[in-house]
């Protein structure tokens with residue numbers, strides 16, 4: 001059921017695309033290869049909306065609301081700096097769309113607690129955050145709010161990482177229940193578009209995360225990028241350049257695979273490393289050069305945009321207002337399925 005709704009083949013017809021990010025910190029190179037790059041490719045050819053999911057961020061950051069607020073701007077700066085074009089992609093902020101909250105409230109009636117507790121991504125996140133005993137109800141229910149995000153835009157395609165596939169399945173289950181209640185195809189089911197690049201590890205080989213400080217962000221200054229590349233985990237058994245080294249699990253090669261413009265040369269380097277005779281420092285210098293070149297123009301644009309945060313927030317406000325036209329129309333449809341009267345004034 002889920003497999004035929006998941007695909008890594010690119011979109012062919014014009015699709016309605018929705019993606020989102022939690023504003024918990026500046027975006028990093030993992031976001032760049034995992035999602036930003038494909039959003040750049042998709043914009044223009046499709047109706048694309050990117051949601052800055054501040055309400056979802058609060059489901060596990062309620063103790064740090066000021067950080068979430070500040071990161072809405074940081075994430076918007078990242079989008080614009082990498083080339084997301086507000087004329088072709090709508091950037092909207094979740095908390096500016098009250099229809100999403102109301103849809104969530106209605107969808108919660110179509111989902112069981114047991115179903116929420118089975119969500120493998122939520123399960124893993126609960127464990128990672130040590131929430132076992134005290135799970136915020138909002139956190140357990142965030143897949144329902146994400147279903148509201150997806151359906152409120154009538155999205156047909158959701159480009160995401162593997163870990164988000166359970167969210168799309170959950171959303172499609174809600175859509176099917178709702179369509180059955182409506183007796184017609186009120187809302188479309190969505191397909192996950194999986195990124196073809198594997199998840200980029202943090203510099204220590206663990207999952208990249210802001211709290212571990214192991215990610216290279218798009219806003220890192222040059223010296224910080226160099227320092228992080230130097231600290232990258234390679235093969236602890238590769239002590240001398242002449243030793244044969246392991247390529248699997250070697251973070252430097254994971255990054256070269258993701259960013260080196262000459263994949264054939266990377267293959268040669270892998271063979272050389274494996275044989276022995278290629279030192280970590282030479283590889284790290286190559287990677288550092290590539291990353292500096294990639295990040296420099298992004299950093300420059302970002303710094304320019306950051307001079308006028310009001311203008312950036314205006315772009316987000318405008319995108320949010322545009323988005324509301326769609327979310328309001330979907331909410332009106334869903335309210336009617338639940339036999340709720342139109343909102344006064346609508």
Ligand code: TRP
Pocket residue numbers: 018019020021022051053056146149150158160164
């Ligand atoms: N859960 C996503 C993440 O953690 C963020 C997100 C919120 C999202 N709403 C969405 C992704 C809607 C896709 C569609 O990265």
